[in-house]
Amino acid sequence: MMTPSDVLHSPERATGSLRVDGGRLWRSLMELAEIGATPKGGVRRLALTDVDRQGRDLVVGWLRETGSRIEIDGAGNILATRPGRDPAARVVLTGSHIDTQPSGGKFDGNYGVLAGLEVLRTLNDANVATDKPVGVAIWTNEEGSRFVPVMGGSGAFAGVFTLDYLLRQRDIDGVSFGEALDRIGYAGSAPVGKRALDAYFEAHIEQGPVLERENKTIGVVTGALGLRWYDCVWTGQDAHAGPTPMEARHDALRGASQLVEAVHALALRRAPDGRATVGSMQVSPNSRNVIPGRVTMTVDMRHPDDDALAAMDSELRAASAAIAHELQLECELRQVDQFEASRFDAACVDAVRTATQDLGYPHREMVSGAGHDAIYLGRVAPTSMIFVPCKDGISHNEIEDAQSEHLEAGANVLLHAVLARAGTSRVDRASA
Amino acid sequence: MMTPSDVLHSPERATGSLRVDGGRLWRSLMELAEIGATPKGGVRRLALTDVDRQGRDLVVGWLRETGSRIEIDGAGNILATRPGRDPAARVVLTGSHIDTQPSGGKFDGNYGVLAGLEVLRTLNDANVATDKPVGVAIWTNEEGSRFVPVMGGSGAFAGVFTLDYLLRQRDIDGVSFGEALDRIGYAGSAPVGKRALDAYFEAHIEQGPVLERENKTIGVVTGALGLRWYDCVWTGQDAHAGPTPMEARHDALRGASQLVEAVHALALRRAPDGRATVGSMQVSPNSRNVIPGRVTMTVDMRHPDDDALAAMDSELRAASAAIAHELQLECELRQVDQFEASRFDAACVDAVRTATQDLGYPHREMVSGAGHDAIYLGRVAPTSMIFVPCKDGISHNEIEDAQSEHLEAGANVLLHAVLARAGTSRVDRASA
Numbered sequence: 001m002m003t004p005s006d007v008l009h010s011p012e013r014a015t016g017s018l019r020v021d022g023g024r025l026w027r028s029l030m031e032l033a034e035i036g037a038t039p040k041g042g043v044r045r046l047a048l049t050d051v052d053r054q055g056r057d058l059v060v061g062w063l064r065e066t067g068s069r070i071e072i073d074g075a076g077n078i079l080a081t082r083p084g085r086d087p088a089a090r091v092v093l094t095g096s097h098i099d100t101q102p103s104g105g106k107f108d109g110n111y112g113v114l115a116g117l118e119v120l121r122t123l124n125d126a127n128v129a130t131d132k133p134v135g136v137a138i139w140t141n142e143e144g145s146r147f148v149p150v151m152g153g154s155g156a157f158a159g160v161f162t163l164d165y166l167l168r169q170r171d172i173d174g175v176s177f178g179e180a181l182d183r184i185g186y187a188g189s190a191p192v193g194k195r196a197l198d199a200y201f202e203a204h205i206e207q208g209p210v211l212e213r214e215n216k217t218i219g220v221v222t223g224a225l226g227l228r229w230y231d232c233v234w235t236g237q238d239a240h241a242g243p244t245p246m247e248a249r250h251d252a253l254r255g256a257s258q259l260v261e262a263v264h265a266l267a268l269r270r271a272p273d274g275r276a277t278v279g280s281m282q283v284s285p286n287s288r289n290v291i292p293g294r295v296t297m298t299v300d301m302r303h304p305d306d307d308a309l310a311a312m313d314s315e316l317r318a319a320s321a322a323i324a325h326e327l328q329l330e331c332e333l334r335q336v337d338q339f340e341a342s343r344f345d346a347a348c349v350d351a352v353r354t355a356t357q358d359l360g361y362p363h364r365e366m367v368s369g370a371g372h373d374a375i376y377l378g379r380v381a382p383t384s385m386i387f388v389p390c391k392d393g394i395s396h397n398e399i400e401d402a403q404s405e406h407l408e409a410g411a412n413v414l415l416h417a418v419l420a421r422a423g424t425s426r427v428d429r430a431s432a
Numbered sequence: 433m434m435t436p437s438d439v440l441h442s443p444e445r446a447t448g449s450l451r452v453d454g455g456r457l458w459r460s461l462m463e464l465a466e467i468g469a470t471p472k473g474g475v476r477r478l479a480l481t482d483v484d485r486q487g488r489d490l491v492v493g494w495l496r497e498t499g500s501r502i503e504i505d506g507a508g509n510i511l512a513t514r515p516g517r518d519p520a521a522r523v524v525l526t527g528s529h530i531d532t533q534p535s536g537g538k539f540d541g542n543y544g545v546l547a548g549l550e551v552l553r554t555l556n557d558a559n560v561a562t563d564k565p566v567g568v569a570i571w572t573n574e575e576g577s578r579f580v581p582v583m584g585g586s587g588a589f590a591g592v593f594t595l596d597y598l599l600r601q602r603d604i605d606g607v608s609f610g611e612a613l614d615r616i617g618y619a620g621s622a623p624v625g626k627r628a629l630d631a632y633f634e635a636h637i638e639q640g641p642v643l644e645r646e647n648k649t650i651g652v653v654t655g656a657l658g659l660r661w662y663d664c665v666w667t668g669q670d671a672h673a674g675p676t677p678m679e680a681r682h683d684a685l686r687g688a689s690q691l692v693e694a695v696h697a698l699a700l701r702r703a704p705d706g707r708a709t710v711g712s713m714q715v716s717p718n719s720r721n722v723i724p725g726r727v728t729m730t731v732d733m734r735h736p737d738d739d740a741l742a743a744m745d746s747e748l749r750a751a752s753a754a755i756a757h758e759l760q761l762e763c764e765l766r767q768v769d770q771f772e773a774s775r776f777d778a779a780c781v782d783a784v785r786t787a788t789q790d791l792g793y794p795h796r797e798m799v800s801g802a803g804h805d806a807i808y809l810g811r812v813a814p815t816s817m818i819f820v821p822c823k824d825g826i827s828h829n830e831i832e833d834a835q836s837e838h839l840e841a842g843a844n845v846l847l848h849a850v851l852a853r854a855g856t857s858r859v860d861r862a863s864a
Binding site for chain 2: 206207208209210213225227229237238239240241242243244245246247248251253254256257258260261264267268271272274275276277278279280281282283286287288289290291292298300302368369370371392393394395396397
């Protein structure tokens with residue numbers, strides 16, 4: 001426990017013992033999860049829908065109650081700022097998103113936003129004044145489930161694409177991002193991006209199994225995997241499965257199946273950093289007794305090193321060409337998207353690492369395999385992330401789950417990384 | 433050319449020079465193909481639909497014009513009989529089906545029926561009286577596209593399943609076979625099966641590439657491949673493609689892909705007789721950046737020898753179990769259908785072989801890879817089949833094609849196999 005003399009004479013020691021209220025954080029997560037709740041315990045809260053509006057209204061209300069100033073920009077991004085003592089200082093920002101996958105969970109995104117809210121609440125409760133302002137952002141349409149591109153709000157904020165481009169995107173029903181944003185009343189007047197940040201920290205569930213498997217509470221995230229996405233079309237010849245001898249076939253599914261194995265082999269050769277996945281495949285005509293004449297498939301390859309990813313690209317192209325030649329098939333392989341590997345800011349990573357060590361949580365350094373708003377923020381601000389375990393590594397699923405004590409630990413790390421960056425003094429409640 | 437003395441004194445030599453009218457056969461095929469014609473040049477004439485009725489009406493009219501007696505049985509099978517000189521003799525039957533696949537061609541089935549019609553027309557034109565009656569059958573719902581089971585009419589005729597069972601089957605809209613049969617007016621009163629046949633011959637396009645590739649005109653069909661059908665379900669765990677290391681995955685698509693290769697390997701070890709095909713596969717959740725947690729696939733295996741097929745079955749089960757163990761997946765493999773291998777009647781095969789040799793057509797012996805009405809007829813009557821080439825081996829497709837001269841050759845072989853079996857004498861037109 002702190003004494004009044006700690007407060008007055010040793011602000012560092014004073015905030016060093018600050019802790020978030022894990023129960024309050026959990027209750028806020030559960031309350032938000034009721035908006036768009038699914039029967040299986042998940043959440044369906046697609047971007048810019050009525051339930052997204054309800055979720056925004058709830059969280060914005062909570063942020064207002066902290067006394068923060070609320071700004072909404074032209075992409076619908078929400079920025080809540082708790083003022084600092086230095087009016088000229090750049091904001092230390094945290095946040096994430098509250099839109100979900102169609103069959104999403106309670107924690108993906110929501111945790112990062114509400115952990116930020118919990119940081120503000122904790123600072124208020126303890127009457128902590130920071131030198132720099134501390135902010136919480138809610139980025140629009142991170143999931144990309146309703147509108148492409150994914151990470152739309154943070155991408156526009158970071159200038160990856162223009163606001164105009166973003167607003168023109170249409171969902172599957174033909175509704176534009178801009179129309180949907182107007183409809184829910186979250187088309188704000190604040191400029192999108194164009195502001196210098198002191199730092200950006202994002203807390204998130206890992207969405208993978210590593211922390212849980214290794215019994216670690218915190219992942220100190222040093223960067224993000226580079227990514228390449230491909231579409232691949234195999235063309236052979238439909239033929240009747242009975243009368244067509246094996247040697248006379250042009251079976252597109254054999255090409256696809258061999259490439260699945262080749263894709264895994266080239267990632268396994270680069271374990272544990274390399275990743276490769278065939279997530280989607282369509283067989284045509286997809287009839288039990290017809291040799292498939294056409295198969296389309298996707299390939300997703302990731303690696304923390306861009307040169308290694310380029311080598312994987314070369315191997316993928318060589319493998320598909322060799323298989324096509326061997327099986328007398330046509331193979332059209334087309335790259336459809338690409339993200340360079342990200343390396344987070346060393347000082348921000350160090351702030352997370354130091355906070356974790358000071359708090360005594362079991363931890364490991366890791367690289368994010370998934371995309372996050374922090375990837376785009378990292379292009380315009382010193383950035384890092386904090387991961388906490390999720391059950392069985394499962395995310396983007398209604399059964400997504402996480403332990404309250406892990407979420408609390410991650411919020412404590414966030415709190416202290418933010419405080420380290422923002423500069424702190426305890427002030428008397430009466431003078432606040 | 434024959435002289436009157438040939439006719440009177442040497443019926444064998446007289447009919448030996450008989451030939452069908454290939455142009456007439458082709459024109460009949462093209463006229464029938466107009467009923468249910470598709471824009472791409474194919475035919476969509478599903479069993480017991482209005483277009484099936486129109487097709488039946490057209491062909492029945494042609495059969496009536498040959499003077500044949502028309503009977504329709506309770507399964508909608510149509511039997512046209514040209515009387516023989518011996519009232520007690522069993523009928524020498526030929527035929528096939530005129531229902532098509534949803535995107536079918538002009539020749540599958542239709543050729544066998546109209547080749548039979550052409551035999552009757554040719555016998556009439558030449559005033560040939562046969563000792564035994566000669567018949568042409570149109571079997572209902574061979575394709576199985578609208579109603580399962582496939583080869584429904586011939587199966588009921590052969591007693592493989594009961595008429596009652598057949599009539600109870602429902603299409604995807606819930607319409608029963610019996611209701612559909614009544615609606616098109618082809619629910620006949622003749623008993624289904626329960627009659628002894630002298631022989632059954634069926635002419636058909638090969639539906640495979642072998643004859644065309646080897647430049648043969650006629651396939652002398654000695655039997656049919658045994659067949660086993662399987663459904664296979666691979667269960668792993670959905671997971672995010674980015675954050676999940678390769679070694680922590682339970683990727684159902686890897687199991688499926690490895691089984692595709694294993695299935696092909698076990699058939700290739702038994703080339704050219706063994707066949708194995710994975711025709712259908714569904715990946716779940718089938719999303720680009722999600723490791724597939726569930727894949728369903730089919731397996732189709734065929735071999736002319738039942739023992740070899742049983743060995744393939746064992747190898748399939750062992751392979752799927754080994755892959756599941758290696759990849760830590762669950763695999764549920766279930767056999768859903770089975771046909772024993774068929775060996776056609778030696779005397780009927782010999783009749784086809786002798787006719788082919790006498791006519792001087794390039795030929796080879798072969799085993800049918802596909803199912804045909806002849807498979808079921810072979811269970812109740814001495815049976816054989818005659819194959820002719822089709823373009824690129826393609827069937828069950830709107831681009832299915834065949835050459836008129838090949839179709840004519842097959843009909844000539846059918847004519848002479850039927851004549852050899854039925855016994856012939858040329859009679860004077862005036863006395864016919």
